[in-house]
């Protein structure tokens with residue numbers, strides 16, 4: 001695709017600058033929409049990347065005709081159903097681009113949280129025309145709702161997945177992609193990421209929820225496993241009940257790899273907009289339970305998902321087949 005990625009920062013895992021100074025470095029360096037390569041010694045959490053645009057052809061950008069949208073009574077929860085996964089991807093691109101425009105207009109920045117897994121492929125249309133050129137990528141700040149404790153170039157890395165499938169195709173400033181520090185232990189990486197978020201909240205890059213006091217990301221783009229897990233919050237695991245921490249770690253994930261870090265529910269549910277994107281028949285049963293249409297012996301994490309402004313479930317026909 002002619003897409004070039006250059007690792008730009010000098011990683012400083014052993015002797016990082018203080019977070020506040022590394023943050024200053026990155027925020028100031030990211031004021032230009034195409035940030036130059038940075039060769040400062042910065043905390044690895046503020047990894048700097050450089051992206052080169054690619055050209056793609058994309059016809060018939062919006063065809064959400066098969067969408068059946070239903071707002072659930074009395075809740076800020078919507079379900080949008082589509083015939084195919086392709087239509088989900090088309091709709092998700094427009095939905096995300098529209099929210100980007102809204103938040104850039106309202107607050108001059110757009111804070112977007114990515115998950116790993118199938119979500120990244122579902123974002124593919126956003127890196128194509130018309131959005132590739134119409135979205136103000138310079139205002140995007142990108143975070144991860146969960147990450148595996150592996151090196152960033154490891155096949156299991158959610159960062160690598162997003163980089164290869166989406167981030168390397170759009171010109172988001174290098175200092176605004178907040179990868180997790182892959183040189184730290186699970187506990188260390190979770191603490192480091194939470195500290196990073198706190199600095200960005202202080203600077204109002206990330207908003208704060210007036211209701212909960214937790215960070216209020218503009219949009220989280222989430223996926224759900226067939227077992228009903230989201231982020232790295234798994235059914236029956238005590239982390240599902242965490243009430244205080246923003247970011248925590250799990251060392252016994254039932255889905256490999258076992259060590260991960262994850263946002264907690266107070267942070268996830270404080271997001272302005274949460275988009276849960278689910279496709280495929282293998283998830284139909286969990287979708288049914290998560291949306292309260294069937295019972296399960298234990299509460300699935302996906303059942304606990306909400307949002308401050310609006311939660312939308314984007315489903316293809318297969319995922320919605322038990323509803």
Ligand SMILES: O=C1O[C@H](COP(=O)(O)O)[C@@H](O)[C@H](O)[C@H]1O
Pocket residue numbers: 115116117118119146147158222223224225226229230231232255
């Ligand atoms: O392990 C993970 O799984 C979930 C779901 O992945 P999917 O491939 O079934 O969509 C994902 O959302 C999460 O970020 C990831 O770490």
